[in-house]
Amino acid sequence: MLKKFFKRGKKDKEENIVKEEETNIEEISEDKEEHIEEPEEVEDITTESEIETEEEIEPENESDEPEEPKGLFGKLKKGLAKTRNGITGKINDVLKNYRKIDEDLFEEIEEILISADVGVNITMRIIEDLEDKVKERNIKDPSEIMGLLKEELEEILLDKETDNAINIEPSPAIVLVVGVNGVGKTTSIGKLSAKLRRQGKKVLIAAGDTFRAAAIEQLEEWSNRAGVDIISHQEGADPAAVIFDGIQAAKARKSDVLICDTAGRLHNKKNLMNELNKIFRVVEREYPDATKEVLLVVDATTGQNAIMQAKVFKEACEITGIVLTKLDGTAKGGVVLAVQSELDVPVKLVGVGEQIDDLQEFEPKAFVKAIFED
Amino acid sequence: MIFEGLAEKLQNTLGKLKGKGKLSESDVKAAMREVKLALLEADVNFKVVKNFVKNVRERAVGNEVMESLTPGQQVIKIVNEELTKLMGETESKINFSSSPPTIIMMCGLQGAGKTTHTGKIGSMLKNKGKRPLLVACDIYRPAAIKQLQVVGEKVEVPVFAMGDKQDPVNIAKASIEHAKKHGNDVVILDTAGRLHIDEDLMTELQNIKSEVQPNEILLVVDAMTGQDAVNVAENFNEKLDVSGVVLTKLDGDARGGAALSIRAVTEKPIKFVGMGEKLDQLEVFHPDRMASRILGMGDVLSLIEKAQENFDAKKAMDLEKKLRTQQFTFDDFLDQLEQMKNMGPLDQILEMIPGVGSKQLKNLSVDDKELVKIEAIIKSMTKKERQDPSIINGSRRKRIAEGSGTKIQDVNKLLKQFKETRKMMKKFSGMEKSMKKRGGFKLPF
Numbered sequence A: 001m002l003k004k005f006f007k008r009g010k011k012d013k014e015e016n017i018v019k020e021e022e023t024n025i026e027e028i029s030e031d032k033e034e035h036i037e038e039p040e041e042v043e044d045i046t047t048e049s050e051i052e053t054e055e056e057i058e059p060e061n062e063s064d065e066p067e068e069p070k071g072l073f074g075k076l077k078k079g080l081a082k083t084r085n086g087i088t089g090k091i092n093d094v095l096k097n098y099r100k101i102d103e104d105l106f107e108e109i110e111e112i113l114i115s116a117d118v119g120v121n122i123t124m125r126i127i128e129d130l131e132d133k134v135k136e137r138n139i140k141d142p143s144e145i146m147g148l149l150k151e152e153l154e155e156i157l158l159d160k161e162t163d164n165a166i167n168i169e170p171s172p173a174i175v176l177v178v179g180v181n182g183v184g185k186t187t188s189i190g191k192l193s194a195k196l197r198r199q200g201k202k203v204l205i206a207a208g209d210t211f212r213a214a215a216i217e218q219l220e221e222w223s224n225r226a227g228v229d230i231i232s233h234q235e236g237a238d239p240a241a242v243i244f245d246g247i248q249a250a251k252a253r254k255s256d257v258l259i260c261d262t263a264g265r266l267h268n269k270k271n272l273m274n275e276l277n278k279i280f281r282v283v284e285r286e287y288p289d290a291t292k293e294v295l296l297v298v299d300a301t302t303g304q305n306a307i308m309q310a311k312v313f314k315e316a317c318e319i320t321g322i323v324l325t326k327l328d329g330t331a332k333g334g335v336v337l338a339v340q341s342e343l344d345v346p347v348k349l350v351g352v353g354e355q356i357d358d359l360q361e362f363e364p365k366a367f368v369k370a371i372f373e374d
Numbered sequence B: 001m002i003f004e005g006l007a008e009k010l011q012n013t014l015g016k017l018k019g020k021g022k023l024s025e026s027d028v029k030a031a032m033r034e035v036k037l038a039l040l041e042a043d044v045n046f047k048v049v050k051n052f053v054k055n056v057r058e059r060a061v062g063n064e065v066m067e068s069l070t071p072g073q074q075v076i077k078i079v080n081e082e083l084t085k086l087m088g089e090t091e092s093k094i095n096f097s098s099s100p101p102t103i104i105m106m107c108g109l110q111g112a113g114k115t116t117h118t119g120k121i122g123s124m125l126k127n128k129g130k131r132p133l134l135v136a137c138d139i140y141r142p143a144a145i146k147q148l149q150v151v152g153e154k155v156e157v158p159v160f161a162m163g164d165k166q167d168p169v170n171i172a173k174a175s176i177e178h179a180k181k182h183g184n185d186v187v188i189l190d191t192a193g194r195l196h197i198d199e200d201l202m203t204e205l206q207n208i209k210s211e212v213q214p215n216e217i218l219l220v221v222d223a224m225t226g227q228d229a230v231n232v233a234e235n236f237n238e239k240l241d242v243s244g245v246v247l248t249k250l251d252g253d254a255r256g257g258a259a260l261s262i263r264a265v266t267e268k269p270i271k272f273v274g275m276g277e278k279l280d281q282l283e284v285f286h287p288d289r290m291a292s293r294i295l296g297m298g299d300v301l302s303l304i305e306k307a308q309e310n311f312d313a314k315k316a317m318d319l320e321k322k323l324r325t326q327q328f329t330f331d332d333f334l335d336q337l338e339q340m341k342n343m344g345p346l347d348q349i350l351e352m353i354p355g356v357g358s359k360q361l362k363n364l365s366v367d368d369k370e371l372v373k374i375e376a377i378i379k380s381m382t383k384k385e386r387q388d389p390s391i392i393n394g395s396r397r398k399r400i401a402e403g404s405g406t407k408i409q410d411v412n413k414l415l416k417q418f419k420e421t422r423k424m425m426k427k428f429s430g431m432e433k434s435m436k437k438r439g440g441f442k443l444p445f
Helices: A002-007 A011-023 A025-032 A039-062 A072-097 A103-115 A120-136 A144-158 A185-198 A215-226 A239-253 A270-286 A305-317 A334-343 A364-372 B004-018 B025-041 B046-061 B071-087 B114-127 B144-155 B168-182 B199-212 B229-240 B257-266 B287-294 B300-310 B313-325 B330-343 B346-352 B358-363 B368-379 B383-387 B394-404 B408-438
Strands: A173-178 A203-206 A229-231 A257-260 A291-299 A321-325 A347-351 A359-361 B102-108 B132-136 B186-190 B216-222 B244-248 B270-274 B282-284
Touching: A103 A120, A103 A144, A103 B046, A120 A144, A120 A334, A120 B025, A144 A334, A173 A185, A173 A239, A173 A270, A173 A305, A185 A203, A185 A215, A185 A257, A185 A291, A185 A321, A185 A347, A185 A359, A203 A215, A203 A239, A215 A229, A215 B144, A229 A239, A239 A257, A239 A270, A270 A305, A291 A305, A305 A334, A321 A334, A334 A347, B025 B046, B025 B257, B046 B071, B046 B257, B071 B257, B102 B114, B102 B199, B102 B229, B114 B132, B114 B144, B114 B186, B114 B216, B114 B244, B114 B270, B114 B282, B132 B144, B132 B168, B168 B186, B168 B199, B199 B229, B216 B229, B216 B257, B229 B257, B244 B257, B257 B270, B330 B368, B330 B383, B330 B408, B368 B394, B368 B408, B394 B408
Parallel strands: A173 A257, A173 A291, A203 A229, A203 A257, A291 A321, A321 A347, B102 B186, B102 B216, B132 B186, B216 B244, B244 B270
Antiparallel strands: A347 A359, B270 B282
16 A cells, blocks of 8 residues: 555655665664554555655755755745746746836736735735836836846745744644645644654654544554554544643653644634634643644645635634645645735745655745746 | 625625616726626636626626616626626536446545545435445545545445555446446545646546546535636546536635636536535535525525425425514524524525625624524523513513523523514515516515
8 A cells, every 4th residue: 555655756766765675674673663553564654754864864954055955945846846837937928028017017917926826915015016116226127027026025925034944842842733624734744743753853643633534544544654653532532632632642751742633624613613722722721831833734726715714723723834735736826925924824834745755844935936946 | 605705795896886877987997896806806717707807897888787777786687697607507417327327436636525525425316316336446545445434334325445455447447347236326436636737647537537437527626726726627627528516615715716717617517516524515506596696696596495305394384474474483483493403504594595695694693502592592481472572571581591591691692683583584575575676586585
């Protein structure tokens, strides 16, 4: 099963995996103690995640140096290729067709931004600022618009750059993961726990989605893949009780990070939002000393409703960051601009694929750069 | 809350037009700008919006409106007609094969709701006397098969699975044989979520298609989808020639512009809409009613249909009479509550009533838990009080509150709400008259 999963888009890596498997035997045997039930599968997974670790170390270190964006951001850029081609390509096309800067030109740019899900309000704001700057600087050449536009977008993403890194220091930390249905919460948790484990953290997962059919099994599978422990109850159990147990277990086992899954819920369902608020209060009460991070998972294909989601979830459980998933499709990342600028909740992680390592830290600068690089 | 925001916007815009006797070109232009913005904010694809606005403007600025006596109405009519056109003009149902089993293939992006809706459609068909078989073709996502099995168990529909080591094409093929042997007349294939640009996985779907020749290929799309809905729909349609769309999560507050976009680019009907997480919350999509709903006219027909399924016909007749004659009492209210419980969440039902715009709904906050409280309060009233709430004075209020274990404020709130409900009912009967004048639009009350 797992082999099949990893076959997708990873055929090229298979050879390496076989080779590396032997070298990792020591680490595997450690893991076996925790997962006796399905030792073979665990072997596979752990092996691969270990390999990811080794493969990822290099680029991750390089990420501090902005001159080398190809490593860590290579994947992000690949995921953003469509966005980039979409936005930049179209804008360049537009610019070629215009000899001078006039209203039609701005209207075309407006349309491009809106078609990227940037949203009417922010698009208007960008266009207004753009017009002002063109006047101020007395710009006559349409090609200069490109640079200005990039500046504009960066400004929106950068001026609130208080903290785009995931906040889990000092230990112990608790990460509550929330969102509407089908955005990729469980998958993101799987990826995040693998990522944190790679960084040497002791991770524990609490299966708080007790509603959706087989959600617990799905998360268990991910915990196997990531090689981390999981606390779960039966389907239909009180999610707050699962989180409570998770917290007690995290304390007893001295886990560095406890990641809590929750059931997907539409933000306009009052009772479900109350339930979430209860979970949040349990966390506040039972784990007061822990570093808290509440992540809202948002599907990049979502349109303007993402803003409303963020607003309501912020009220219910004080979200501190956004995980933007499914950015590897043709959906434009435009909704990021809206979410970050209107709600002051920074995007912290970006999902760019289905593999366990397809979760990247969000870097506004690199993000904008990737959008505009050809 | 479907399209509520959009309806509100259009109403605001067109409300401005209503006040004037005649329309100038600039009026129409301003109105169309509002329509355009509202549609864009509702996530309708900008190209679709452009066309739409162009069509409406062309029609509106013509003599048709200028010479009309009620220009506002005329614009609403045009917007409505164009929206209806965009939504498609007829409702659609499942195409059953003349030689069973009928094969339905579900496809779409990750997280759209394929597995849940496989279960919902299975359940719906089972209730219609079919013998469906659900097939687990998602071999990639962890626990996807298990999820379908749990869903199948809940709706008591058999699930065919071959684990996650078989090729989905083989699973699909084998399931058809299984269905033939076991007398299942509908086979629903739940495929893995995939990006429309993932060539390998799109080829897999094409292979399944050519192998089993489905009668229906349903594209499952999240109603919250933004501008990208066009790309997704276009790609899936191009590769698979889908036969219809299932629009999910419409119980959210997304304005659902994606529905318009998908219709416009694929010209494929939206066959079903998902209205909740429970496995019976699936509804047939009625494009014509939806357009009316966008304009704030309410989904009257859906309400009637729902009511017919769950309401006692005779009681409904009585109620209708009472509503007309303003003799609606707390007894009826209680009766309604009982029946409402079978119909689904109250706010969903209220939304379908024409004239109950978002503004009125805001004053009338409806929470299902509140219903329990309301029931207790009404049951603590005497017969006389229920018949004639106006006699409920201070001491009666106190007694009712104590009897029902609530606070006096709760009792007051209910009395106020009751009054408002009566007022609303009065409005309906008023509306009916004006609607009839305009012609053709019949109300249930």
